[in-house]
Amino acid sequence: MNIDFLLKSIRVRCGIAVGRLSGIGEDFILKIRVAALVFGLAGGAGLFAAGGGRADDIPFFATRDVPDYRASMVIRETWGEVKTFTRTVLHHRGWTKVEEVKTPVTTVAYGNYFDNPFLLWIAKSEDDEDFATAIVEKASPQEARDTGVVRIAAGEVCRWWELIEKAAVKDQLHPPWRTCVSRDGIEIATSQPFGEMTAMDGTNLVRLERGPVAESDVRPPKRIFEPAFWLKPRRDYPERPADRVDFDVRMKTADGQTYIRLLRHYPWRLEDRRGPDGAVQFKVWNELEDQGMAVSTIDDLHRFEARRSPRASSYPYTAFDKTFERVDMKLPASSHRGEKCTWFDLKPDILRPAVKNVIRAECVTPDGIPLKLIGRDSSGAIETFAAVEAKRRSVDFGEMIPPRELIDPSLWGFTVGD
Incomplete structure (x- = not known):
């Protein structure tokens, strides 16, 4: 499959995201945003995008007074060769649902241009029986300017507006996105006349129906926010290895301001990080699949992500655990709370081989219990954690479920449907 096509058709916004959507048939690396922030200890060495949703995820609204409508559109892309895809838009009282079919991937975006700062984006491949990826993140702020230029499209008179999306990098702007808006x-x-796309790229109306749209038609399905949907085991798993014992570990920094709780219910892992300002970084994931849920409530990383796909055979990590390899650091034997542990450098693939400094290191017992941890927080500052409590015990899967309040x-900002 053409990687350039994937870069445009699958907007998995994880800074530099590495993974696989089941059914696509080819492993891929998606490099969506170069400007990204280290997610911190709760995300391992993962990256979360510093920016938000794109200008074209949901339609632009110049005014709140827009009637309900259904629109069928065609998407035209000219990367190497001309390709066309379908885009369907439903609008009801400010809420929109946008579905794009770019075979083999279908994406659906939900949002409210004025009343919800978050966009919900879900995706599946043609071989998936249901959605395999969900991301909720803040939309990037836009500056809109009426150009005064008028055109006629599909029998509708519209005026071109220019939208400038503020980039994640300070004092830099994305190329403008243009949208043509009807009188109502x-x-x-x-269209995007320069930058990422050529002047011929964009969307055009095929059919427009003004008329009532049911509220239920623009609500996301409730299963998108349900752990039972995302965390359902995909298969029977092998017996637990000797170095994967179940555990319950609580750690804190030397100043006692930040806490992390770590759980294992093989093959599931949980990390729950709580900062002094109340910010939370939480994730639960399956060590044997590209499956899990993650939430960050840090202001510039406010984000929800969930996946349920097989683990790619050619990548030894997933969207939730990006450790490419665990390297014995050959340090002198260490101990904590009366137990010996060995230091391992958890190397993320995105930094290999150019950067050799440690981003996250753990001191682990022979049966796999982390007792000490060194890593970086969301600002890039070094943090050191040590266990204040470490138990070997049977962990129930119910303990791995994300708290409802997250x-x-x-x-x-969403009301869900069936």
């Missing part, structure tokens, strides 16, 4: 506020066409759809 409906987006009729879009994943309730209303906290992300």
Whole structure:
């Protein structure tokens, strides 16, 4: 499969995201945002995008007074060869649902241009029986300017607006995105005349129906926020290896301001990081699949992500555990709380081989219990954690479920449907 096509059709916004959507048939590396921030200890050496949703995820609205409508559009892309895809837009009282089919991937975006700062984006490949990826993140702020240019598209008169999306990098701007809006506020066409796309790229209206749209038609399905959907085991798993004992570990920094709780219920892992300002970085994931859920409530990394796909055979890590290899650091034997542990450098693939400094290191017992941890927080500062409590015990899978207060759809501005 053409990687350039994937870069445009699958907007997995994870800074530099490495993974696989089941059914696509080819492993891939998606480099969506170069400007990214280290997610911190709760995310291992993962990266979360510093920016938010793109200008074209949901339609632009110049005014709140827009009627309900259904629009069928065609997407035209000219990367190497001309390709066309379908885009369907439903609008009801400010809420929109946008579905794009770019075979083999279907993506659906939900949002409210004025009343919700978050966008919900879900995706599946043609071989997936249901959605395999979900991301909720803040939309990037935009500056809109009426150009005064008028055109006629599919029998509709519209005026071109220019949207400038503020980039993640300070004092830099993304190339402008243009949208043509009808007299009653409906987006009729879009284009990006330079930068990422050529002047011929964009969307054009095929059919427009003004009329009532049911509220249920623009609500995301409730399963998107349910752990039972994302964390359902995909298969029977082998017996637990000797170095994968179940555990319950609580750590804190030397100043006692930041805490981390670590759990294992093989093959599941959980990390729950709580900062002094109340910010949370939480993730639960399957060590044998590209499957799990993660939430960050840090202001510039406010994000929800969930996946449920097989683990790619050619990559030894997933979206939730990006450790490419565990390297014995050959340090003198260490001990903590009366137990010996060995220091391992957890090397993320995105930094290999150019950067050799340690991003995250753990001192681990022979049966796999972390007792000490060194890593970077979301600002890049070094943090050191040590266990204040470490137990070998049977951990119930119910203990791995994300707290409801982190994943309730209303906290992300959404009302869900069936």
